[in-house]
Amino acid sequence: MKPLMRIFIPTFTIILLSACSPNSDAENATNDNKLPAVEVESDATQDPTAHESNQTNPEMTQAEVIEAIKTDLKTNLTKLLPSELPLQNEKYLTATTTSDESHYEVVFYESNEPTAINHETSADGQIIARLHAQKYESKQEADEQIAFENFSELGGQPIDLGYGITGYQDAGAGSMWTSWNEGRWAIATHTRTTDGEKGEELAKEATEFLETHTLPIPKPNGFAHIDVYQSNNRIAWQNENVVYMLDEVKDPMIALEIVTSIE
Known part of the structure; x- marks a missing residue:
């Protein structure tokens, strides 16, 4: 085995090499090109056609998921939701929602992996319960x-x-x-x-x-x-x-x- 050779280069030499390196501009361009990718991903999570929440963090508690569901409901009714739902081990809570000013419905599911609210795969899980509210013309x-x-x-x-x-x-x-x-x-x-x-x-x-x-x-x-x-x-x-x-x-x-x- 050849002995390792230690090479010492003066600091000012490194600075000069860095300043003169033809890769410096290319690297900056590469970094610049990365920014739009982040923006595109963010826009995708806000796609109005998907109507899905951005809550997919596996570390989220049930309370946080339920709060996200409540935020997702667009209604004039008092939003009543359970504070806890039964889940099997290693299952995750998700839901589909519909709402308008006089009605809302939430179908709760348990899924095998973290799934955003109103994601296209949310309803693939096992139904836990459905809660709906309806306003009528009279008492x-x-x-x-x-x-x-x-x-x-x-x-x-x-x-x-x-x-x-x-x-x-x-x-x-x-x-x-x-x-x-x-x-x-x-x-x-x-x-x-x-x-x-x-x-x-x-x-x-x-x-x-x-x-x-x-x-x-x-x-x-x-x-x-x-x-x-x-x-x-x-x-x-x-x-x-x-x-x-x-x-x-x-x-x-x-x-x-x-x-x-x-x-």
Whole structure:
């Protein structure tokens, strides 16, 4: 192996060489040419046809993603969103949104990699939940969407759900409902008559959960329909002539977890 040779060049020589180097102008030109590339990338993220948020950082928390969703909604309605959504390990939260002055809708997805809000691949993920809000012409029209019921007045077989709450069971056409009221909320579980005990179990589980978790305050009313078979869970409530609804959630207890985190 040849011994390494150390070469010492005086500083002023390096300066002269640098000043005289024919590559200096070329390098400056190369650096100048890099600037427009950055600008083009920035413009692409703001492409109005894509209508996507620039939030793709894998380090973003759920709270930051949800705040980005809220910013993306262009509406005159009060923007209510969950503060937390259930995600599997190593999954990321994303969403698609639509909105106008009297309506908005957010579909939450979990994706395998960080995905911008309203990106063309956002909807490729697994749906977690959908939240939509709609303003009606009158409070009466909004009332009709809720169809609030006082189950103690409707009758049915009374059943103790615990915590001083009485539910009422009613069956017909192969279905069984266990229904009860909590404040201005009307809540009902659905099952088949052949699985009647499962509806009662779900009602008791929901009652226990709601002892430590608070549903949104309705003005005036709200309803929750939760299904043993995870097929048609819907939770809706009024704010005068605006109706908010959460659906597209398979697990009824997760639906309650999400709606009680809305703020």
